[in-house]
Amino acid sequence: MTQALSSYIPALTVAASIFFICTLRGLSMAATSSKGNLCGMIGMVIAIACPFLQRIFLSSQNDISWQILVPLTVMGVGGIIGLCIVKKIGMAALPQLVAAFHSLVGLAAVFIACAVFSAPDVFGIVGSHLDNIPTSNAVEMSIGAAIGAITFTGSVVAFGKLQGFISGKPLRYRGQYIVNLFIAIVIAVAIVMFVINQEAWIFCTVVLLSLIIGYLLIMPIGGADMPVIVSMLNSYSGWTAAGIGFTLENNLLIIVGALVGTSGAILSNIMCKGMNRSLISIVLGGLSRGSEQAVSSNSGERKNVKVCSAEDAAFIISNASSVVVVPGYGMAVAQAQHAIKELADILKGDGTTVKYAIHPVAGRMPGHMNVLLAESNIPYDDVFELDDINHEFGATDVVIVVGANDITNPSAKTDSTSPIYGMPVLDVEKAQTVLFVKRSIGSGYAGIDNPLFYRENTMMILGDAKKVVENILKAMKG
Amino acid sequence: MVTIFILACFVGYYVVLRVTPALHAPLMSVTNAISSVIVMVALDAVLVGLYEIERHGGASVWFGIFAILLATANIVGGFMLTRRMLSMFAGKKKHVTEKRQ
Structure with a gap:
C-alpha cells in the first residue's frame, strides 16, 4: 500500500509547481495579488509535506514519531524567528x-x-x-x-x-x-x-x-x-x-x-x-569615476539657490490647480508618506488634482515607493509610472519633489558628459514651479550636480521631509 | 531536466513580465519566500539521515537542521511580509477606464 501511495508524490510536486506559477500570475493585478500569495503558501505546504510523506512510506514498522518531531520542532522555531523578524523590523x-x-x-x-x-x-x-x-x-x-x-x-x-x-x-x-x-x-x-x-x-x-x-x-x-x-x-x-x-x-x-x-x-x-x-x-x-570628474568640474560655479519657507510653499501649493508629487528615498527615510497623503487630501478638497510620479529606480528596491504610498492609503489611481506621466509635467502647476534628486536631473537628457547621461528622468522642469524638499543643498546620491536647483522656477525647502510637509500642512491650515 | 528548466524559465519570463510595476516589491518578497522551497532537501537530510544515522553519522543531519531553521524563517517571514504589503494595496482596485483627468 505504501508503494502505491508514494507514487502520488510526483503528482504533488506538479501541483506545487502550478501553485507557485499561479502565485506569480496573481501579482499581475492588485486585485488578485492576495490570492496569489495564498497560492504560494499552499504550494509551500504541499512541497514541505512531500519529504514527510516519503519518510513515512520509507518505513512504517519502527517507531518514527521522534524522528519526525525533530524537523517539525526546528521548523516551528524557524517560523517564530521569521515572524519576529517581520514584526520587529517592520515596513x-x-x-x-x-x-x-x-x-x-x-x-x-x-x-x-x-x-x-x-x-x-x-x-x-x-x-x-x-x-x-x-x-x-x-x-x-x-x-x-x-x-x-x-x-x-x-x-x-x-x-x-x-x-x-x-x-x-x-x-x-x-x-x-x-x-x-x-x-x-x-x-x-x-x-x-x-x-x-x-x-x-x-x-x-x-x-x-x-x-x-x-x-x-x-x-x-x-x-x-x-x-x-x-x-x-x-x-x-x-x-x-x-x-x-x-x-x-x-x-x-x-x-x-x-x-x-x-x-x-x-x-x-x-x-x-x-x-x-x-x-x-x-x-x-563604473559610475564612480565619471561622477568624481563631474563634481569637480561643476564645483565653484553658480550657487544661486532659492530657499523658501514652509509658509511660502503652502501659498504656492494652495494656489495651484494641479500638483504632482515625486517621491524618492528621502520620503522613505523620513516616513513622510502619511503627511503627504494628508496634504493631498486638503488639496483635493479644494478641487486641486494631485498625482504621484514614480521613477522605476526611486528608493532602494523595485516598487519601494508604491508600497509606501499604498501604506498611507493613497489611491492607486493617482499613482503613475514614468512613461505614463512624463508628458503631463508641461501642464502641471507645481511639482513637489520629496527626497529625490537624480531621477529628476535634466542633465541626464542634455549633458553628454554627465555620468547619468541617457538615464530616463522625470521632466519636472517643465512644470511652472518645482518645490524641492531636501535635507540639504547637496548633490544626489551619485554625487552629481543637479542644474534644476539653480533655475528660476525652482524653490528649495530644506529639512527632514516629514517635518517639512507637516510644516506646510500647518501653514495651510492656519 | 534541462527541458523542464528552460520551459520554467519561459513561463517565469512571460508571467513576470505581466506583473505591474506597482507590485514589484511584493513580487520580490514572494519569490524570495518560494525560493526557500529548498527546505525540502534539508528535510530529506534530517528525516532520512536520522533513519540511517548509524551509517552516516550526524554531520548531514546537523547541516540539515540549520538549513531548515533558516529556510522556514525565510518562508514564514517572506509570506507574512508579502501579505502585509498586499494588504495595503487591497481594496484599492485599479480602474483603468475611469481615470480622472
Whole structure:
C-alpha cells in the first residue's frame, strides 16, 4: 500500500509547481495579488509535506514519531524567528528586510549543499564508488553552493549598507577587478578539482572563496544602485535553488529556481533600464569615476539657490490647480508618506488634482515607493509610472519633489558628459514651479550636480521631509 | 531536466513580465519566500539521515537542521511580509477606464 501511495508524490510536486506559477500570475493585478500569495503558501505546504510523506512510506514498522518531531520542532522555531523578524523590523525598513531574507536563503543553500556532500547516498546520488558523487551532480552541487555563498555574503553587505552600519559609500581600492577576477578563476579551478577529487577541503575552499567574493562584489556598490543589486541577489537565490534541484534531480526545485531566477533577472533588467546602465557596469562600479570628474568640474560655479519657507510653499501649493508629487528615498527615510497623503487630501478638497510620479529606480528596491504610498492609503489611481506621466509635467502647476534628486536631473537628457547621461528622468522642469524638499543643498546620491536647483522656477525647502510637509500642512491650515 | 528548466524559465519570463510595476516589491518578497522551497532537501537530510544515522553519522543531519531553521524563517517571514504589503494595496482596485483627468 505504501508503494502505491508514494507514487502520488510526483503528482504533488506538479501541483506545487502550478501553485507557485499561479502565485506569480496573481501579482499581475492588485486585485488578485492576495490570492496569489495564498497560492504560494499552499504550494509551500504541499512541497514541505512531500519529504514527510516519503519518510513515512520509507518505513512504517519502527517507531518514527521522534524522528519526525525533530524537523517539525526546528521548523516551528524557524517560523517564530521569521515572524519576529517581520514584526520587529517592520515596513519602514523594507529593502533591508528583503536583503536580510535573501541572505537566509543563501546560507540555507550552503548548508544544504554541505548536507548533500557529507551524505550523498541519503539523497540517492551515488556514483560507481561508494561515497562518490557522480560528476554532473558534483558540478551542479558546487555551483549551487558557490552561488548560495555569494548570495549570503552579498545580501549581508547589502543589508548592512541599507541599514546604515556599513557605509553606503562605495568602497574602492586599486586593482579590485584583478583581485575579483583572480578569486573567480580560483573558484572555477577549485570546482574542477573538486569534481575530480571530491575532497572535503576543496569543497570548503569553494564555499569560503565564494563567501569572500560575494562580499567583495557588493562592497564597492553605492546605495543608489541598490535596487539593481537587491533584484540581482533575488535572482541568485533562484539560481541556487535550481542548482540544488539539478544536483538532486528534483523537478520542483528546478522549476521554482527557474521562476525565481528569471523574475529577479527581469527586475534587475528593468532597474538597469531605469538607470540606462548595464548590469555589468553596475557590478564593476563604473559610475564612480565619471561622477568624481563631474563634481569637480561643476564645483565653484553658480550657487544661486532659492530657499523658501514652509509658509511660502503652502501659498504656492494652495494656489495651484494641479500638483504632482515625486517621491524618492528621502520620503522613505523620513516616513513622510502619511503627511503627504494628508496634504493631498486638503488639496483635493479644494478641487486641486494631485498625482504621484514614480521613477522605476526611486528608493532602494523595485516598487519601494508604491508600497509606501499604498501604506498611507493613497489611491492607486493617482499613482503613475514614468512613461505614463512624463508628458503631463508641461501642464502641471507645481511639482513637489520629496527626497529625490537624480531621477529628476535634466542633465541626464542634455549633458553628454554627465555620468547619468541617457538615464530616463522625470521632466519636472517643465512644470511652472518645482518645490524641492531636501535635507540639504547637496548633490544626489551619485554625487552629481543637479542644474534644476539653480533655475528660476525652482524653490528649495530644506529639512527632514516629514517635518517639512507637516510644516506646510500647518501653514495651510492656519 | 534541462527541458523542464528552460520551459520554467519561459513561463517565469512571460508571467513576470505581466506583473505591474506597482507590485514589484511584493513580487520580490514572494519569490524570495518560494525560493526557500529548498527546505525540502534539508528535510530529506534530517528525516532520512536520522533513519540511517548509524551509517552516516550526524554531520548531514546537523547541516540539515540549520538549513531548515533558516529556510522556514525565510518562508514564514517572506509570506507574512508579502501579505502585509498586499494588504495595503487591497481594496484599492485599479480602474483603468475611469481615470480622472
